[in-house]
Amino acid sequence: MKRILVTGACGQVGSELVPALCDRYGAHNVIATGHRTKPGQELLDSAAFYYIDCTDIKCIEEIIKQHNIGTIYHLASILSAKAEANPQLAWNVNVGGLYNILEAAREHHCSVFTPSTIGVFGLSTPQDNTPQVTIQRPNTMYGVSKVTGELLCDYYYHKYGMDTRGVRWPGLISYVTPPGGGTTDYAVEIFYEAIKHRKYPNCFIKEGTYMDMMYMPDALKSAIDIMEADSEKLNHRNAYNVTAMSFAPEDVAKEIKKHIPDFYIDYKVDPVRQAIAESWPNKMDDTAARLDWGWQPQYDLPAMAVDMLNKLSAWLKI
Numbered sequence: 001m002k003r004i005l006v007t008g009a010c011g012q013v014g015s016e017l018v019p020a021l022c023d024r025y026g027a028h029n030v031i032a033t034g035h036r037t038k039p040g041q042e043l044l045d046s047a048a049f050y051y052i053d054c055t056d057i058k059c060i061e062e063i064i065k066q067h068n069i070g071t072i073y074h075l076a077s078i079l080s081a082k083a084e085a086n087p088q089l090a091w092n093v094n095v096g097g098l099y100n101i102l103e104a105a106r107e108h109h110c111s112v113f114t115p116s117t118i119g120v121f122g123l124s125t126p127q128d129n130t131p132q133v134t135i136q137r138p139n140t141m142y143g144v145s146k147v148t149g150e151l152l153c154d155y156y157y158h159k160y161g162m163d164t165r166g167v168r169w170p171g172l173i174s175y176v177t178p179p180g181g182g183t184t185d186y187a188v189e190i191f192y193e194a195i196k197h198r199k200y201p202n203c204f205i206k207e208g209t210y211m212d213m214m215y216m217p218d219a220l221k222s223a224i225d226i227m228e229a230d231s232e233k234l235n236h237r238n239a240y241n242v243t244a245m246s247f248a249p250e251d252v253a254k255e256i257k258k259h260i261p262d263f264y265i266d267y268k269v270d271p272v273r274q275a276i277a278e279s280w281p282n283k284m285d286d287t288a289a290r291l292d293w294g295w296q297p298q299y300d301l302p303a304m305a306v307d308m309l310n311k312l313s314a315w316l317k318i
């Protein structure tokens with residue numbers, strides 16, 4: 001078997017996707033790479049790790065050649081709030097990095113998984129049951145770079161017959177590695193604060209703001225399932241809407257309260273992230289993913305909350 005390369009392996013998704021890929025395909029078949037962040041011990045114990053910079057095509061090609069790579073999970077990306085703070089960096093990493101990955105993959109005949117996001121939608125998109133194919137006019141650099149990424153992946157598929165695939169992930173909730181610089185990060189932060197302090201007084205997203213969310217085991221499953229799907233059945237190939245739940249801050253607080261009765265939430269809204277959140281869907285329609293490759297999440301809000309509270313308490317040794 002040709003090996004699997006993971007970029008952004010030290011991030012929120014990468015730190016859990018690498019062990020999942022090792023379990024499924026064997027540790028010797030997985031090469032983890034990161035740029036600046038130091039890998040955790042668990043990651044180092046699970047797979048070979050190298051530092052690479054996706055904005056440098058030479059080092060991508062080098063690693064593909066050296067390790068006989070056949071599939072790339074390209075996770076390296078700048079998230080929404082960080083992208084608004086540094087749009088130039090976001091364009092370079094999210095578009096320039098992806099372009100380099102696609103070019104190197106074309107040259108060396110690799111398949112490529114690229115996650116997109118609910119951030120590709122904007123205020124003119126239908127916010128409820130957001131269709132698979134709809135208006136995409138985001139007003140953030142994150143959204144602009146990710147729509148460009150979706151189009152680039154489609155282009156490489158149509159022009160060169162490359163095996164590019166991807167999903168639009170919602171906010172991802174997990175405990176191994178915290179997310180960095182996203183708008184949906186509050187949905188992770190709330191669990192840390194609930195366990196450590198039994199309160200979350202500074203929720204930066206306003207009450208009543210609905211966004212799609214997903215627990216990490218489902219996100220990993222979506223990435224692996226779409227890459228293993230029968231290519232003939234993929235009517236959309238890249239950027240499939242996938243979701244598992246939709247909630248507002250008060251809904252997740254209510255769920256946490258069932259397990260920590262004195263928990264309370266209060267709000268200190270961040271206008272930048274609030275504006276981003278309001279431009280995103282309330283809930284996507286992921287029928288196309290369900291029909292084409294059998295997408296089926298396993299965790300809804302109550303199941304995610306109980307698992308997250310248990311696992312995060314153990315992780316924090318509280």
Ligand code: AKB
Nearest residue numbers: 079080117182183184
């Ligand atoms: C973010 O909030 O930027 C990400 C995303 C939804 O793409 N979690």
